[in-house]
Every structure is written in structure tokens, then in C-alpha cells.
Amino acid sequence: MNIISEERLIELIGQYIKEGMTVTMESSLEDLGFDSYKFVKLVIDIEEEYGMEFTDDDLSYKKFDKVKYLYEHICS
Structure with missing residues (x-):
């Protein structure tokens, strides 16, 4: 698995x-x-x-208040 960069995540968003x-x-x-x-x-x-893969529990945008929290989750 490749690690996403902050720049790429921002581009996708x-x-x-x-x-x-x-x-x-x-x-x-x-x-x-x-x-x-x-x-x-x-x-x-x-x-x-x-x-x-994201789990079903992770499929709510409200779980990730900010882009950085989504990024941290992806990198964990």
C-alpha cells in the first residue's frame, strides 16, 4: 500500500x-x-x-471533522 501525501488527498477532495x-x-x-x-x-x-479499505464505521464524513483527521486515519 502506498501512503497518500497531503497534497494528493487535497487534490482528490x-x-x-x-x-x-x-x-x-x-x-x-x-x-x-x-x-x-x-x-x-x-x-x-x-x-x-x-x-x-475503510470499515463500515469509517464511512461517515462526520467522523472526520477536518481533512487532517481523514489524512491521519488513512496513514494509520
Whole structure:
């Protein structure tokens, strides 16, 4: 499994937000407009690209208040 970089995670998230919005590691997924559907699509992208699996318990964007918490989870 390859480890995702912060830059790549931000790039992936950027595919699901409105143009002109800025993503940082401190950004809230909810503030970026994520809902359950967008989050699951993002998770699928991450799983396919990095050969990892999220558990069912991890499929809620509300579990990850900020991008950095999602990043930490992916890297753990």
C-alpha cells in the first residue's frame, strides 16, 4: 500500500467541491460541502488508488471533522 501525501488527498477532495473553494488540512469536510454520497465516492477513490479499505464505521464524513483527521486515519 502506498501512503497518500497531503497534497494528493487535497487534490482528490478538490474533485468534489465547488470551483473556487480552497482545501487545507484544517478544512472541514462539511464546510466544503461534503455529504454522505460525496464522501463515499471520495473513499472509493482512495481505496482504489491506494489499495486500502475503510470499515463500515469509517464511512461517515462526520467522523472526520477536518481533512487532517481523514489524512491521519488513512496513514494509520
